[in-house]
Amino acid sequence: MIALNHVYKKEHDIINKKLEEWQCRNCRISQDLPASTSRQEHADFKANYIGVITTSFPEKRGTPRQPGICADMIAKLTLSKDAFTNPAHTLEGLQEFSHMWILFHFHKNESTHVKAKVAPPRLNGTRTGVFATRSPHRPCPIGLSLVKIDRILDDTIYFSGVDMIDNTPVLDIKPYIPQYDNPGIVNLNIPNVDLNESVTEIADAARDLSLASTSVDDGFENGRIMDGEENVRREQVLGSSVTERSASRLEENYARSHSRMGEREAPDGEEEEPPEAAQALPVNSGAPQGHVRVPSWIDNPPASRLTVLFKDRALMQLGQLGSEGEEKKTTITNILQEDPRSVYLRERWSSHCYIFRIAELYVSCKFNDSTQTVMVYQVFQNEVPPDTDD
Numbered sequence: 068m069i070a071l072n073h074v075y076k077k078e079h080d081i082i083n084k085k086l087e088e089w090q091c092r093n094c095r096i097s098q099d100l101p102a103s104t105s106r107q108e109h110a111d112f113k114a115n116y117i118g119v120i121t122t123s124f125p126e127k128r129g130t131p132r133q134p135g136i137c138a139d140m141i142a143k144l145t146l147s148k149d150a151f152t153n154p155a156h157t158l159e160g161l162q163e164f165s166h167m168w169i170l171f172h173f174h175k176n177e178s179t180h181v182k183a184k185v186a187p188p189r190l191n192g193t194r195t196g197v198f199a200t201r202s203p204h205r206p207c208p209i210g211l212s213l214v215k216i217d218r219i220l221d222d223t224i225y226f227s228g229v230d231m232i233d234n235t236p237v238l239d240i241k242p243y244i245p246q247y248d249n250p251g252i253v254n255l256n257i258p259n260v261d262l263n264e265s266v267t268e269i270a271d272a273a274r275d276l277s278l279a280s281t282s283v284d285d286g287f288e289n290g291r292i293m294d295g296e297e298n299v300r301r302e303q304v305l306g307s308s309v310t311e312r313s314a315s316r317l318e319e320n321y322a323r324s325h326s327r328m329g330e331r332e333a334p335d336g337e338e339e340e341p342p343e344a345a346q347a348l349p350v351n352s353g354a355p356q357g358h359v360r361v362p363s364w365i366d367n368p369p370a371s372r373l374t375v376l377f378k379d380r381a382l383m384q385l386g387q388l389g390s391e392g393e394e395k396k397t398t399i400t401n402i403l404q405e406d407p408r409s410v411y412l413r414e415r416w417s418s419h420c421y422i423f424r425i426a427e428l429y430v431s432c433k434f435n436d437s438t439q440t441v442m443v444y445q446v447f448q449n450e451v452p453p454d455t456d457d
């Protein structure tokens with residue numbers, strides 16, 4: 068028997084207190100730059116929030132680590148009226164894109180001490196450089212998510228694919244443009260091929276390929292693009308003739324753009340040889356031009372997917388939600404099978420009950436690391452589940 072009420076309520080009170088303290092308003096990010104770079108043009112960067120995101124995740128705990136984990140979950144971004152008197156005007160044309168990038172502020176990061184190396188859950192405790200991960204705990208706490216645009220209504224964008232907590236302030240949005248953003252097809256400039264037609268197909272396929280939703284933080288995938296087998300699927304999307312041509316085009320364009328860069332930038336005198344002492348980190352040069360490389364722990368993480376099981380009681384509680392029950396079950400499964408716990412929780416509190424929220428729903432579960440399973444005990448609406456017993 069575990070005193071869940073006590074443990075959870077304490078945590079809940081802390082969260083509520085912090086929520087009260089926080090107000091979404093324009094922010095100023097002042098940067099403490101090292102003396103060597105603190106020239107006037109870098110010294111004072113001001114950023115405005117352009118809007119705020121409403122999601123079903125009131126807390127960090129249980130929030131998907133990347134948008135693709137719950138790709139069908141809906142959220143909305145409402146633009147602020149501070150920057151423009153008529154914010155709806157800024158969205159004109161965006162409806163022609165299927166996907167967009169959202170840059171947002173990890174405003175709920177509690178720790179002020181950022182570590183150079185972090186332990187993404189996906190790496191099962193192994194530490195790696197923070198900039199080689201998608202960890203929210205970074206010196207400039209900005210998140211980047213690729214989401215699907217569902218609908219635009221006045222100053223509000225409804226989108227699916229959510230990895231932000233409720234009330235997350237937004238710094239910017241940009242349309243996702245595969246021709247610019249996907250190195251597999253950038254700069255192709257292929258004659259007689261309507262790439263626009265392929266864009267929707269690619270974007271749709273992106274979800275399957277986890278292209279739109281893979282990366283790593285604390286352990287999730289996003290932004291991964293394909294290699295090997297996945298590349299075969301890309302060829303099916305693009306058409307193999309396009310892909311074959313694209314490889315040689317890419318090589319040509321790459322060479323051309325490099326010589327152009329050299330022509331333009333060298334006279335400015337800004338390009339310098341790296342100092343002799345500079346240590347170049349070894350880079351895997353195995354990927355052919357136009358292919359995208361990710362470390363093996365993205366595709367084959369040491370931490371594997373979990374099997375999600377439901378107690379009869381939890382199934383009954385989900386059944387009482389009517390038509391929403393099945394949808395919520397899928398969401399719970401998607402979140403839990405990726406193991407939302409931090410490495411710390413996994414190592415220290417693995418036998419404890421884990422409670423998280425999806426909107427008004429409280430889900431209680433227990434992980435069993437030796438069997439790689441997670442059992443959902445209770446799914447309660449509007450209240451913390453009572454003590455859970457086995």
Ligand SMILES: C[S@@+](CC[C@H](N)C(=O)[O-])C[C@H]1O[C@@H](n2cnc3c(N)ncnc32)[C@H](O)[C@@H]1O
Nearest residue numbers: 130131132173174175176201210211231232284
């Ligand atoms: C791993 S980050 C990835 C975000 C983004 N896709 C990226 O790659 O930059 C997502 C996690 O950040 C945390 N998070 C989301 N919104 C947050 C916020 N507003 N403040 C602090 N942490 C947040 C949640 O724990 C969520 O699971």
